[in-house]
Amino acid sequence: MQYDVILIGSGFGSLTAAALLAKKGLKVVVLEQAKYPGGCASSYKRKGYWFETGATTLVGLDEHMPLRHLLNETGIELPLIKLQTPMQVHLPDGQLLTRYGNLEAWIKEAERVFGAKGQRPFWQHCYRVSQQVWRTSLEQRSFPFSNVRDLWQAIQQFRPHQSSLLPGAFRTMQNLLRRYDLLDNKLFTDFVNEQLLITAQNHLEEVNELFGATALCYTLFGNYYVEGGMIGLARALELYLHSKGSTILYRHHVNKIIPKAEGYETSCMAGNYHARFVISGIPLNDTYLLFQDDKVRQKLKPYLLPSEKLNGAFTMAIALRKVPAIPVLHHQVHVPEGLPLIGSKSCFVSYSHPADEFRAKAGERVVAISTHVPDPAALRIDDKRQLQEAILAKMEALGLLNRADILYLDAATPGAWIFWTQRAYGMVGGYPQYRDIKPWQMKDARLDHKGAYVCGDTVYPGQGIVGVCLSGIISANKLLRDHF
Template sequence: MKYDVAIIGSGFGSLTAAALLSKRGLKVCVLEQAKYPGGCATSYKRKGYWFETGATTLVGLDKHMPLRHFLDETGIQVPLQQLQIPMQVHLPDGQTLTRHAHLHDWIAEAERVFGKYNQRPFWEHCFSMSQQVWRSSLQQQSFPFSNFKDLLLSGLRARPGQVKLLPGAFLTMEDVLRKYDLLQNQLFVDFVNEQLLITAQSYLPEVNELFGATALCYTLYSNYYVPGGLINLVKPVEQYILANGSSIKYGQEVQAVATLADGYRLDTNKESFESRFVISGIPLNNTLLLFQDQKTKQRLKPYLLESEQLNGAFTMSLVLRAEEKRQEVLHHQVHVPQGVPGIGGKSIFISFSHPQDTARAPAGEMVASISTHVHDPQLHVVKDKQSIEMAILDVLVERGLIRRESILSVQAATPGAWIFWTKRAYGAVGGYPQYRRIKPWQMKDARLDHRGAYLCGDTVYPGQGIPGVCLSGIIAVNKLLQDHF
């Protein structure tokens, strides 16, 4: 059967694109190598428990944000439970910092922990910039430019507030802290660095102001928990795609993409599919290996990042006996200034299931997802998994986040396991890191071959996080329709 659009992978960017295209009457086929939809924004079942595959937090549902736009556009309903406190951060000096959801409360907390000096103007500036970035992201769906029509449409959609954002592309977050004279506050610098790492995959000297200010403020937007796990974010999207006459085929690992006179042929481990258009929702490194056309390969090569520029993750899935007085906060970042032994990660992120969520664990039990970064995963091959597990658990027990006697089971995974299960090159997670030498307009845009192949996902502009990959799917659809309809 020949489809209008074949989409490689079922990550949230791919599902966004598939839903929007199927709404417009196009026949779409999503090809996914795994047995669940959602890629790194879903859940998996093991021994009766539901664990998060990658992402554990959900934002992007406020006004002018991509996930809100997508759900409004399609009418898809997702079960959501808003978090009153998005996160707590456990600092190296023993203090616990609460990332409140409202700007006024957050500034008061930041002043309590870091001192009053310039915290208010810094955070007011970052929040204001983040609001304008989100607003502009949906207004400028032809960005980055890769043909004259993009440039023309972007000019027509330009607003005064967007022009004011331009200097932020040339400044790093280190420059911003210097402007507010905050670089001498080492506790604050460490906090910002580790917060940037979980949102931008990089540190102060590399992350530009536009992305950094937005990343630091994600807790100041509505944060949600999805009962039953993030699988219940992607399942309604899957059902919407199927209801509109399109297909999602599981266990279909795309191994090659050939260019035909009137479209593309995608060869999987089981069969072949033909389509007029194709969208790759898998990482750029993996996409390069699929396309047989040498011109396409040459176009893509300048945008690739190698292992030494990427991050993998050491992850753990815990089953715990639920505590009677379980704290309200589900998400915690714990600083580890000495680094996790063997892998060097300077912070550990742990997310708990909601105590009342009996879909993920039976009553009286709960699950937790733990992750820490592994920089240059190809170089840092994990050989002693058990000692890393013990070191991480020791930190979490010491900070009072878990009790050793409450642990019912532990399952750990290395970047090697990520390669095995997700097929992602190097086992990289979180998308491409931000680097100051790569300006927003230099990131890979949605066009792959300027013919009929497009891109979305966490390694292209805008990339990272569920809101970012959702926006990448929106942009891929916009450019496909702009070019051909």
């Protein structure tokens, strides 16, 4: 069957681009190696329960944010529950910190826990930056620039408020904390570092102010739970694709992308597919191996990151008979002594909603736990039990679960992530933010300036569902501007 666009992988960047292109009348096919859509932000069924691939929360639905733009453009409706309280953080000193969704309530909580010095102006500044970043990101859909037309469109879309963001690209979060005299507040710097690790995959000395301020403020925007699990997000886009005459083909593992005289051919065990355009929604490391063009690979090589600059994950999926009276679904648990084998100093915990009887029966809950594994290719976890026991002991000590209530438990190392997702090194969260890589130096959506494009969490703007949604918007936008 002839298609206009082939998309590699069904991560949320690919699905976003596919939906927007299908809306314009293009016939698209998404080739997915797994049996479920969604990539790293999905769900899977085991022993009658629906588990998340990792602990996660959903943002991006506020005005001027990418996911809201996608839904407005397509009319897609999602099965969402808005969370009144986005998250709680169990700090190293034993305090419980509540990340309120209201700015004033959050500032008062931050002052209560960390002390009044510097907190109010710091958070007001971060929130102002985050609002401007999201607004600008949708206004400047030609960024990063890779041809003259991009630059011309950027000039046309320029608004005075955008210029105030530029200095933040040259400052790190460490600089920002120093500005507000917060660097000596160890409890606060520990909190910031572990929060940035969730959203930016790195620490305050490496993350630039634009990304860092936005990442720290994600709880100050609408946070949502997807009924039935994160797979509901991907399924909603899949239904939209079908309604437009397009589709997702599962168990289609692409091993080559071959440029042809007209268009591109993808080679799979299930057969070959040809289209005028191709969009790779998988990481750049994997795209580099697939794309059969030496000139393109040579240009792509400087953007690739080795394992020592990436993170993998250790994850746990737990089904519980019951859960203690915990009103907040998402928790970050600090482990100041570091977890055994991997040294990670925090883990992220997500509970299913008590009203969600699709993922677990009435009276039961499922829990996703994830923690970072630095340089995953260099670290082999031969015995998961030691790490598993350390996390369970911490959870039980904090009253987050009782071991006697565990009905099912499974744990996965970065090796399992390689098996599930086929991502190089079992990488999660995309490329971490680094201070020597400015936003305009991140990989642009164009792969060969002919008909091949990229999106996902290793290109601009980076990590998270809302980030990869923006990458999909940009990729679709550039393809349509370049050729239609």
